[in-house]
Amino acid sequence: MNILGISAYYHDSAACLVSGGELVAAAQEERFTRKKHDPGFPGYSARYCLRAGNLCPADVDYIVFYDKPFSKFERIFETYLAFAPNGFKSFATSVPVWVKDKLFQRMLITNALNEHLGRGIDWSSRLRFSEHHLSHAASAFFPSPFHEAAVLTMDGVGEWTTTSLAIGKGRELSIYKELRFPHSLGLLYSAFTYYTGFKVNSGEYKVMGLAPYGEPKYVHLIKEHLINIKEDGSFHLDMSFFDYCTGLTMTNDRFERLFGGPARRPESRLTQKEMDLAASIQAITEEVVLKLAKGIRAATGQRNLCLAGGVALNCVANGKLLREKLFDQIWIQPAAGDAGGALGAALAAYHLMLEKPRSSYSGDSMKGAYLGPEFSQREVEESLGKTGAVFTTESDEALINNVAHALADGKAVGWMQGRMEFGPRALGARSIIADPRSPTVQKQLNLKVKYRESFRPFAPSVLREDVSQWFQLDSESPYMLLVADVNSTKRLPMTEKQQQLFGIDRLNVVRSEIPAVTHVDYSARVQTVQNSTNPRFHRLISKFKELTGCPVLVNTSFNVRGEPIVCTPEDAFRCFMGTEIELLVVGNSLIRKEDQSRALVTDYSSCYGCD
Structure with a gap:
């Protein structure tokens, strides 16, 4: 059984090939096109994966997309209705694009498969859709060395979910608790990425690297105005400070007044303020992650933990989580962001849709993450x-x-x-x-x-x-x-x-x-x-x-x-x-x-x- 997983049309598009349950190949499209975070259909990556597996396009049994475009469109549309009339200009400008790229994405993907993998195959009948956070969870659990584990996924947002907790056992994996948009740890971190003058969806690791130069002076301000963190790690954001639901930026004027001025201009001189802001949002992130983990350990009794989603790339928080010794072992998907969604979608189809068993638990099956092209x-x-x-x-x-x-x-x-x-x-x-x-x-x-x-x-x-x-x-x-x-x-x-x-x-x-x-x-x-x-x-x-x-x-x-x-x-x-x-x-x-x-x-x- 040959399954091609695909992630695309947001950022870091990728393809992954799973054959008989084995990870054969995976690669991000940016590596071939030389466009950083390339969001386009991963045609080069898909063709590479087939070459690595010695397959022709007709040998692919299923193509699995990493999220559900219609559900994502539903979230975008309902969000604008909930915040109306705010953001009407943005809404009116974006609707034609959404209708084309989200509402009719099955057709878009099928056309792309025809273009990049060849016509003459009924791609539509082989196309399946996973759910965004299920793809993340599958990418974390199924390659892990654990027979049984709790799985925590955290990112900006999928269709509706921003944080999910799943339990994996053998070939089974089910999500039983989640936090939903607009309350998102990933988007909160991205708001500070934007405010400190870095690019959203790529500059978050800069904020993490900048944090040790500062002091967490704004933690109290963030907790008092922006986020209410519960003891189990669940949280609620005050959306009156943010603009990401309906606007074209992450933060608004009220956010700027709270922190004493406009966002730093990209590439301008870094000041102690940006360093202190970075230290503060990093401290908040660590607190949420640790409380979520403690809540999971208490609620599930699971002794192993798997992590995926963009927030799982915050290696400082991961290190502190490891030192807390809440779990016997922790395993983190190396492609924790959206690129790894392609891998998770393929594995979810193999184990959940087709009900195929996992073969081994002697070690992780990521092959060291060395899944891309090689040259003789x-x-x-x-x-x-x-x-x-x-x-x-x-x-x-x-x-x-x-x-x-x-x-x-x-x-x-x-x-x-x-x-x-x-x-x-x-x-x-x-x-x-x-x-x-x-x-x-x-x-x-x-x-x-x-x-x-x-x-x-x-x-x-x-x-x-x-x-x-x-x-x-x-x-x-x-x-x-x-x-x-x-x-x-x-x-x-x-x-x-x-x-x-x-x-x-x-x-x-x-x-x-x-x-x-x-x-x-x-x-x-x-x-x-x-x-x-x-x-x-x-x-x-x-x-x-x-x-x-x-x-x-x-x-x-x-x-x-x-x-x-x-x-x-x-x-x-x-x-x-x-x-x-x-x-x-x-x-x-x-x-x-x-x-x-x-x-x-x-x-x-x-x-x-x-x-």
Whole structure:
């Protein structure tokens, strides 16, 4: 049974192939089109998935869309009626688009399938629709290592639901409690993303990264005016401060008066106010998540918890939830946002609609999230040859040795190996890597390689067997979705003068033996690397440890600001030549910047828009 899951028409569209219950392939459309958060129909992704499964379009038994468009249209329409006459201009402008894209989406999807996968197949008879939060829940539970678990999903909004609690057992999964629009933790966080001058649906992680520079001074104000949090984590928002129900912005004049002025203009200077606002909404989010989890544990008695939905990408809240030890184990879907909805829709169809059993609970079935395209060494060399790249092809041993020495010498390395990751994190397949011991790497990578804001932190990739020696974490974190503090034994004492610093002035203080991955509050977004999941990356870190005594590397996504993570060897070489990365490794091919023609150098800093 071959099932193709699809998410599209909002943001981060994706496709996923499930064959006989096994995850065969999954990819986001942005990686192929090179348009960040591409919302269009995932034609390239779908065709890739079929190639990965050695299938032709006629072999697909079902196409499953990740939500129910008519229910979403119903929510939009009823919301405008409830708030009328507010937003009438927006309503009148948007109705024609909604009718086309929501009300008649079955026809839209069928036409897209004809265009991208071929005509002559009755796609409409094979098309099914999942429910948005059920797709999220399925993406979290079915690939998890648990036979039984509670499943918490949190995001902006699906059809009506913004937060849901489900119980999974074997092949069964049912949602039995939910919070509904407009009361949404995801949209509350996005309101502050907008107000602090970042892009909604992409800048939320910037708010999370900015939070440690501030103090949660606005928590009381938020609780007094914006949100009423119950003891079980359920909550109610005062909608008189928000504009997302009927307007074209997230917040309104009343919100601005409450916080003392208009929203920060994008790309303008960050002030202590934005840092304090970020710290405050992060604290509120953590409180809600912890209370929801405590309520779930008490109400269900479940000992395992699965998480999905955009809020599940808040790795700081996840780390605090883990440390609370409310559950024996926690598993988080690495593609927790809408892209993962494609995966969940396919799995929901297989297990719930077709009533097929799950095969194993010995470990998670995400394959390390390495579900995207890969390239043979022959394909790598052909692709690099077409770009004009000058490269050498190394044996496995020589490659690992050369790259480890380059890292120890302070070089930034573009590292492209094996299958591309599914989800927003680079996990050692499409990564830029560097030496975490350097006090200047964090700033240099941000400004000279990533072309992004200097405050943004980098993550450490650490050997699983060594993680507890370096971080306050003694469990797996393969998907970079848990934040843990650097161990006290690895921290460096701060002077009294340094301790008095506030905000962005704290950025340049060297506070540990691995300053490039130590955030200003001593935290780090940890990825644990296992030989069984990514043997080549594990070998590289092990060699670096042999040379330096440090089993940790800086790991950031292989792209510049506003660009999707690289997918192909051509993408990797283009990014390499447009940035100050000094060494590129694609498969067994080694490309040194000094060997390349100056004619191939491009100004990559302005190739993509702001993220």
